[in-house]
Amino acid sequence: MANIDLDKMLEKVKSSQWLLADIDWDAPGAEMISDEQRPKLTRFMSDLVWIEHVGARGFAAMAKNAPDDTLRQLYTYFHAEEQRHANAELALMRRWGMLEEGDIPVPNNSIRLSIEWLDRYADDLPYHVLGSVIPALEVALDGALCKFLLDEVSDPVCHDVFARINDDESRHLGVGFTVMEMQGHDKTLLDLVEMITPAVDLRVVLGLVVYWPLLNKMRDNVVAMGLPEEKLFGAMKKFEKIGGRTAAGRRNPFFRVISAHMKTVMDRDQLFYHVPVDLMVRLTDRIPRRLLPAVPSWVKELTAEPYA
Amino acid sequence: MGKAKQQKAENVVPMTQPGPVSVIIVGAGFAGIGMAIKLKQAGITDFVILERDQRVGGTWRDNQYPGAACDIPSNLYSYSFAQNPQWSRAFSGAREILGYIDSMVDDFGLMPFIRFNTNVQGMHFDEQKGRWQLPCEDGTLWEGRSVVMASGPLANCSLPAIDGISGFAGKVIHSARWDHDYDFSGKKVAVIGTGASAVQIVPELVKQARHVTVFQRTPGWVLPRPDYRTPGWQRRLFDRFPAAQTAVREALFYGHESMALGLIWSSPLTRALEAFGRWHLRRQVKDRWMRRQLTPDYRLGCKRVLMSSDYYPALQRPNCKLVTWPIDRVSAQGICTAEGVEHRFDAIVCATGFEVSHQGTPYPVTGVGNRQLADDWSGGAQAYKSVNVAGYPNLFLTFGPNSGPGHNSALVYMESQLDYAVRGIEKILRENLRMLDVKPEVQARYNIGIQKRLAKTNWNSGCKSWYLTPDGFNATMYPGFATQYANQLRELKEKDYRLVPA
Numbered sequence: 114m115a116n117i118d119l120d121k122m123l124e125k126v127k128s129s130q131w132l133l134a135d136i137d138w139d140a141p142g143a144e145m146i147s148d149e150q151r152p153k154l155t156r157f158m159s160d161l162v163w164i165e166h167v168g169a170r171g172f173a174a175m176a177k178n179a180p181d182d183t184l185r186q187l188y189t190y191f192h193a194e195e196q197r198h199a200n201a202e203l204a205l206m207r208r209w210g211m212l213e214e215g216d217i218p219v220p221n222n223s224i225r226l227s228i229e230w231l232d233r234y235a236d237d238l239p240y241h242v243l244g245s246v247i248p249a250l251e252v253a254l255d256g257a258l259c260k261f262l263l264d265e266v267s268d269p270v271c272h273d274v275f276a277r278i279n280d281d282e283s284r285h286l287g288v289g290f291t292v293m294e295m296q297g298h299d300k301t302l303l304d305l306v307e308m309i310t311p312a313v314d315l316r317v318v319l320g321l322v323v324y325w326p327l328l329n330k331m332r333d334n335v336v337a338m339g340l341p342e343e344k345l346f347g348a349m350k351k352f353e354k355i356g357g358r359t360a361a362g363r364r365n366p367f368f369r370v371i372s373a374h375m376k377t378v379m380d381r382d383q384l385f386y387h388v389p390v391d392l393m394v395r396l397t398d399r400i401p402r403r404l405l406p407a408v409p410s411w412v413k414e415l416t417a418e419p420y421a
Numbered sequence: 422m423g424k425a426k427q428q429k430a431e432n433v434v435p436m437t438q439p440g441p442v443s444v445i446i447v448g449a450g451f452a453g454i455g456m457a458i459k460l461k462q463a464g465i466t467d468f469v470i471l472e473r474d475q476r477v478g479g480t481w482r483d484n485q486y487p488g489a490a491c492d493i494p495s496n497l498y499s500y501s502f503a504q505n506p507q508w509s510r511a512f513s514g515a516r517e518i519l520g521y522i523d524s525m526v527d528d529f530g531l532m533p534f535i536r537f538n539t540n541v542q543g544m545h546f547d548e549q550k551g552r553w554q555l556p557c558e559d560g561t562l563w564e565g566r567s568v569v570m571a572s573g574p575l576a577n578c579s580l581p582a583i584d585g586i587s588g589f590a591g592k593v594i595h596s597a598r599w600d601h602d603y604d605f606s607g608k609k610v611a612v613i614g615t616g617a618s619a620v621q622i623v624p625e626l627v628k629q630a631r632h633v634t635v636f637q638r639t640p641g642w643v644l645p646r647p648d649y650r651t652p653g654w655q656r657r658l659f660d661r662f663p664a665a666q667t668a669v670r671e672a673l674f675y676g677h678e679s680m681a682l683g684l685i686w687s688s689p690l691t692r693a694l695e696a697f698g699r700w701h702l703r704r705q706v707k708d709r710w711m712r713r714q715l716t717p718d719y720r721l722g723c724k725r726v727l728m729s730s731d732y733y734p735a736l737q738r739p740n741c742k743l744v745t746w747p748i749d750r751v752s753a754q755g756i757c758t759a760e761g762v763e764h765r766f767d768a769i770v771c772a773t774g775f776e777v778s779h780q781g782t783p784y785p786v787t788g789v790g791n792r793q794l795a796d797d798w799s800g801g802a803q804a805y806k807s808v809n810v811a812g813y814p815n816l817f818l819t820f821g822p823n824s825g826p827g828h829n830s831a832l833v834y835m836e837s838q839l840d841y842a843v844r845g846i847e848k849i850l851r852e853n854l855r856m857l858d859v860k861p862e863v864q865a866r867y868n869i870g871i872q873k874r875l876a877k878t879n880w881n882s883g884c885k886s887w888y889l890t891p892d893g894f895n896a897t898m899y900p901g902f903a904t905q906y907a908n909q910l911r912e913l914k915e916k917d918y919r920l921v922p923a
């Protein structure tokens with residue numbers, strides 16, 4: 114996967130598009146979801162939809178700040194593809210009777226705050242920050258959540274959908290890791306300091322206040338579903354391994370910070386981190402809905418409909 | 422069948438027998454008609470205009486989509502030697518502009534000079550005779566001592582290169598080939614493209630169609646267009662005192678000239694115009710995400726600035742939707758985008774612009790020693806002062822390489838080209854020249870200067886546009902003020918040319 118040719122990747126992305134309409138949403142298999150699974154699966158799927166959707170917005174911000182036209186186009190596609198994943202997962206939820214027609218799942222407070230934060234600040238964030246955070250989240254998704262879901266659910270349509278989603282994700286990761294390496298390449302210490310400096314400001318601090326509880330909350334949700342914590346931990350190891358495969362990759366300071374942080378999130382024994390952050394989770398959950406800002410209009414673009 | 426067509430052509434035009442003439446003009450658009458007027462005024466009447474269509478007008482005959490209008494004020498987007506006091510609006514519509522071209526044809530008695538349905542298929546210079554030969558699709562061969570190539574830079578259009586567009590089961594319409602018989606009422610319509618034509622079409626289409634979806638790849642800078650209906654007193658004033666209209670024209674000219682400072686080069690004025698554009702967006706679009714979708718990510722001036730006061734409001738109508746997802750392909754029923762949805766339509770309107778040739782030529786042009794203009798231009802089109810090309814004697818281009826204005830009326834530039842061509846043609850006829858050919862080293866030197874100056878302009882600042890070749894070579898725009906452009910063409914310097922007597 115090392116140092117892929119981004120122009121070729123763009124061609125590959127363009128030729129690998131798929132549609133919701135390519136999937137037969139009425140095919141047999143929906144009945145394989147048991148009544149016992151349903152409530153937990155509903156929560157899991159809702160989270161998944163929102164993670165994809167928040168990821169989509171992250172890619173939109175990357176497209177704005179991309180250093181060249183090829184990357185800008187790649188991120189523009191990835192933005193749309195994450196939206197496609199969210200749309201397809203919505204369609205699955207509808208197939209399983211978890212959603213009424215036209216409904217979208219209610220985002221929890223952490224998600225609401227993340228959306229608000231992304232909408233306000235993500236476009237101004239230094240490119241390197243998102244360039245490292247997004248692959249980390251994607252590995253967590255790809256390596257743990259989706260695999261887990263496929264172990265739990267035997268509906269063949271679900272497997273078909275996630276085969277396509279994972280295929281897209283492998284390209285997202287390929288680009289993500291290549292970019293992280295490019296950012297660590299040929300950098301002197303001074304350059305690295307310059308890379309970090311703009312990242313340290315109030316917006317980022319605010320972002321962490323939103324982002325940390327979000328991760329903890331998500332971890333709790335998936336663990337509640339029965340996902341073994343070791344699997345999550347394993348996924349983060351994978352991120353560290355691939356991202357740190359080359360000297361250039363290891364030199365990227367954001368990669369280092371993020372992989373250390375991810376490991377901390379997955380390791381509940383790190384009490385100095387988890388006690389305050391879990392408190393933040395509870396506080397976030399307590400925020401009354403009416404105090405939260407209105408959702409931005411891009412959220413309303415989610416749809417389970419194959420045709421418009 | 423072929424005979425019937427020929428007969429019809431003969432009915433339309435009085436000229437049946439092609440014979441050698443002094444000047445052949447290819448194309449009866451603004452440029453061709455302007456050229457004919459200038460030749461007549463110079464006392465040269467031995468010319469013919471070959472036009473492939475059945476009527477004059479070029480751009481303004483072809484672009485009759487709803488909302489089609491000029492975006493330079495009519496008082497400036499017209500010829501100074503044929504002013505029209507009757508413009509009904511500040512920015513007149515296509516129909517009225519076409520009427521203006523028709524009236525020039527009438528007023529200057531040009532109809533007998535035009536041969537319609539005559540599609541020029543190539544031109545070849547006969548060195549011995551010092552004559553250009555133009556074979557046409559109808560089998561005629563025209564000979565002339567000089568040729569004015571006025572076939573338009575934006576005369577050829579094609580559907581966008583999107584997979585599957587030819588397999589779409591509904592109606593496909595190109596903005597430059599509008600189908601007036603198609604009824605949009607009750608229809609669900611897609612518009613592909615968000616350039617100069619689209620911002621004019623969309624506000625009209627949302628009034629007619631049941632639903633309009635606009636597919637955008639890159640947003641452009643949009644500035645308000647101060648359009649208004651011209652009051653009766655103004656028309657009467659201009660009619661009675663042409664000097665008043667000339668004064669207004671001058672004021673408009675210098676107003677636009679000053680815009681060059683912001684549009685062509687990056688300057689504080691560029692920043693100010695960008696701020697103005699953002700203000701316009703903020704004032705007209707309330708939703709933050711939609712504003713983000715509509716905010717350009719390139720420097721203002723890099724591409725053509727769009728002029729519209731009703732485009733943003735139209736996008737926000739309940740029956741309109743802006744889609745920025747990348748288009749994957751067109752299916753039989755609609756447009757498939759990367760967010761996984763197939764958007765279904767009754768009709769697709771392509772407002773995707775024109776085939777602009779930066780490198781090739783619209784038809785083969787063969788010069789001295791059988792050289793091909795397309796070969797000479799394979800690395801990007803080049804000319805001398807946009808009008809002459811070395812190795813192609815007695816040939817004059819309108820709207821040639823590096824003659825495009827970014828900030829002013831194309832017709833202002835055109836007038837200088839026409840006057841320059843008249844000077845060259847007069848010289849050929851008066852001094853009985855076999856060849857008037859610009860020296861290659863003069864042309865080369867000129868272009869080094871042009872490209873050096875272009876490197877500092879907004880067009881070459883990194884965005885993709887039809888001004889540039891895929892390699893980023895700018896063969897389209899003139900890097901300077903209209904005044905500078907006109908000044909360089911004021912005089913035809915003999916020392917720049919190789920003169921070969923007959």
Ligand SMILES: Cc1cc2nc3c(=O)[nH]c(=O)nc-3n(C[C@H](O)[C@H](O)[C@H](O)COP(=O)(O)OP(=O)(O)OC[C@H]3O[C@@H](n4cnc5c(N)ncnc54)[C@H](O)[C@@H]3O)c2cc1C
Nearest residue numbers: 448450451452473479480491492493540541572573830831
């Ligand atoms: C929608 C639109 C809006 C515009 N608005 C403005 C504006 O506001 N301000 C501005 O300055 N410019 C504007 N322009 C640019 C415009 O193209 C020029 O201003 C001008 O109309 C060009 O005139 P022309 O005679 O050079 O070319 P055209 O008008 O294209 O005329 C060329 C003629 O040559 C004929 N022809 C072509 N090939 C052949 C052939 N092989 N044999 C015989 N005949 C042939 C064509 O049929 C056509 O009639 C606009 C262009 C478009 C498309």
Ligand SMILES: [Fe+2]
Nearest residue numbers: 165195198282
């Ligand atoms: Fe995804």
Ligand SMILES: [Fe+2]
Nearest residue numbers: 195251282285
């Ligand atoms: Fe992804």
